[in-house]
Amino acid sequence: MSGTLYGIGIGPGDPELLTLKAVRLIAACPVLAWPAPLQGDGLARTIAAPHIPAGKTEIAIRLSFRPERDDTDDAYDCGAATIAGHLEQGRDVAVLCEGDPLFFGSFIYLMTRLSGRFPIQVVPGIASPMAAAAVALHPLSTLEDAVALIPATRPEAEIERLLQAAESAVIMKIGRHLPKVRRVLDRLGLTHKALVVERATQDAQRLIPLADAAEAPYFSLILVHA
Amino acid sequence: MSGTLYGIGIGPGDPELLTLKAVRLIAACPVLAWPAPLQGDGLARTIAAPHIPAGKTEIAIRLSFRPERDDTDDAYDCGAATIAGHLEQGRDVAVLCEGDPLFFGSFIYLMTRLSGRFPIQVVPGIASPMAAAAVALHPLSTLEDAVALIPATRPEAEIERLLQAAESAVIMKIGRHLPKVRRVLDRLGLTHKALVVERATQDAQRLIPLADAAEAPYFSLILVHA
Incomplete structure (x- = not known):
């Protein structure tokens, strides 16, 4: 056995x-x-x-x-x-x-x-999008919302296409991809709605509006609802 | 207080x-x-x-x-x-x-x-996409995969657009929308890869390949990875 x-x-x-x-x-x-x-x-x-x-x-x-x-x-x-x-x-x-x-x-x-x-x-375990939403009191989805879970490592045009297709998005693994992600959210007029959540539920947890974020670690994500 | x-x-x-x-x-x-x-x-x-x-x-x-x-x-x-x-x-x-x-x-x-x-x-709690993936031993995402979480209540063309934008998808709240979702997955050539998971982790849990599913309750979802 x-x-x-x-x-x-x-x-x-x-x-x-x-x-x-x-x-x-x-x-x-x-x-x-x-x-x-x-x-x-x-x-x-x-x-x-x-x-x-x-x-x-x-x-x-x-x-x-x-x-x-x-x-x-x-x-x-x-x-x-x-x-x-x-x-x-x-x-x-x-x-x-x-x-x-x-x-x-x-x-x-x-x-x-x-x-x-x-x-x-x-x-199964608690995934980071749900953990980040919880600490931010950020509704991920209601009714007919689609949610896109997007690695920030993706090319800029693909991130844009995914953000346009869904009402709610979680962009993960930010790190050095922050400037690229910010450009896309700027173009879509979503920067003011976007929140960076670093290390949700850990001691080093931080929540920062994207507009105020100068950098973000790899273990951070961005919550945005159109 | x-x-x-x-x-x-x-x-x-x-x-x-x-x-x-x-x-x-x-x-x-x-x-x-x-x-x-x-x-x-x-x-x-x-x-x-x-x-x-x-x-x-x-x-x-x-x-x-x-x-x-x-x-x-x-x-x-x-x-x-x-x-x-x-x-x-x-x-x-x-x-x-x-x-x-x-x-x-x-x-x-x-x-x-x-x-x-x-x-x-x-x-935060264990969400149904992660529960369904666990009971099906279905990888939701690796590396640069984007994941779309899509209510089946959405119009057919929007479900198709979301499925085309992401590598992995979970289509939720199936119920009476099964024929519509099946049409989209047929068009995209994904039906043979799609699995219906009903009531994941509950006593009445069932896993059925989409190709064999005649109906699905509201509390069921479809896992598909392109």
């Missing part, structure tokens, strides 16, 4: 925004894996820390975290192989995933590598 | 998908309010039931639940007035919200009516 691979959404940062199911499975699984930078624990391990009992086997999946990283990283091959070793021995493995595992989550790359060989279950 | 109004996301249906923060605040608030049909408890109250201690004051906000309901319903005025009475007396009020409070949530209509008069906090 092989173990089960769990992708566990741990939410945006506040350790109280884990679900009961996430907390139960983290406690129950003997092996935990988490994406991390080349050194240190990384955000996922830090968010989940209050809920991790002593005595777990832990696997750090060391990623270079290029903003537009691809899925060919050797770290995923290596992490998947280590995880597979535990699953083959019948040990359940919980992968800690910031936000939601299947929404821009690195869990997808592990799932792809291990799919078909082992049972897989995903526990 | 007035009380605080809490909008509490309680997730898609599985009572284990409440966050720790939601459970804590439901236990702490003396007054609970929840949207409900004209008779009975409704889904939000049912999902949260295992986490509701005895002795709460409860306010049912009775809605007619027309699929494209507007925000002029007298029930919101009446519910907001009752809630305001408790807040003025210094009692905190937790509004139970299926999914996430600010993503197609009726909490938005209460927040609009009470904003500026009382402190308001929102606890």
Whole structure:
């Protein structure tokens, strides 16, 4: 009997925004894996820390975290192989995933590598658009609104087309793309309605009207409703 | 000192998908309010039931639940007035919200009516697109994918334009709009990739390839990745 691979959404940062199911499975699984930078624990391990009992086997999946990283990283091959070793021995493995595992989550790359060989279950988590909307008291959508979730890494014309197609938008992964995004929102007359939310629900959380934002970190997003 | 109004996301249906923060605040608030049909408890109250201690004051906000309901319903005025009475007396009020409070949530209509008069906090919840993706093991987005969240109530041409602008889409509130959505997906050659998810994480959950779906309830959605 092989173990089960769990992708566990741990939410945006506040350790109280884990679900009961996430907390139960983290406690129950003997092996935990988490994406991390080349050194240190990384955000996922830090968010989940209050809920991790002593005595777990832990696997750090060391990623270079290029903003537009691809899925060919050797770290995923290596992490998947280590995880597979535990699953083959019948040990359940919980992968800690910031936000939601299947929404821009690195869990997808592990799932792809291990799919078909082992049972897989995903526990959804609070995704960053909902976390940012909550701290900003910003309605994402009512009635017939369409919502576009847009990586700021996209070309300028494509961001514009998506913003024109939907009533509500969340532009993610801002970082060095702030000037480009600002140009598009300026052209559409939306800058005065746009809010930058940095690190929603984390200690370093900040909310800044786009008009006043000089820069924005990679882990920030812009909320705008036309 | 007035009380605080809490909008509490309680997730898609599985009572284990409440966050720790939601459970804590439901236990702490003396007054609970929840949207409900004209008779009975409704889904939000049912999902949260295992986490509701005895002795709460409860306010049912009775809605007619027309699929494209507007925000002029007298029930919101009446519910907001009752809630305001408790807040003025210094009692905190937790509004139970299926999914996430600010993503197609009726909490938005209460927040609009009470904003500026009382402190308001929102606890984000697991939204239905993430819940459906989890049970289907369906990656919503990687790298530079844009995701469109589209009410099926929209006109056919607008659904088509949104689907063409984004790599990934979740089409919500299907119900009687199934034939229209199927026509659009057929035209775009996406029907064979589309999955209908009904009542994700609830006991009555069903997953059906769109090609095999004869009908779909209002609380179903379609996942499709181009």
